[in-house]
Amino acid sequence: MTERKITKIGNSYGITIPKEMLKEAGISYGDNIQIEQKNGEIILRKKEEIKLPNGISTDFFEVLERNTNKHEETIRELVDR
Numbered sequence: 001m002t003e004r005k006i007t008k009i010g011n012s013y014g015i016t017i018p019k020e021m022l023k024e025a026g027i028s029y030g031d032n033i034q035i036e037q038k039n040g041e042i043i044l045r046k047k048e049e050i051k052l053p054n055g056i057s058t059d060f061f062e063v064l065e066r067n068t069n070k071h072e073e074t075i076r077e078l079v080d081r
Contacts, residue, residue: 004015022028025046032047052060068075 002018002021004017006013006015027033027046034045034047036043036045052058
């Protein structure tokens with residue numbers, strides 16, 4: 001366990017995390033992390049990257065969500081059939 005002080009970064013707040021802790025958690029510079037607040041605690045974890053099959057572009061889920069939202073009413077009607 002280690003202590004850190006909350007610092008102001010622009011309009012947000014932040015902390016520094018010791019390099020050794022990041023290494024042990026498998027997190028390195030540039031990785032995306034998930035932040036969860038649960039029962040008064042803040043939990044940080046490395047974001048699991050989805051490995052897409054060959055031929056699937058990285059914007060696949062963005063396109064899928066956009067089209068799902070665009071055709072939501074039609075999709076709901078199909079489910080009811």
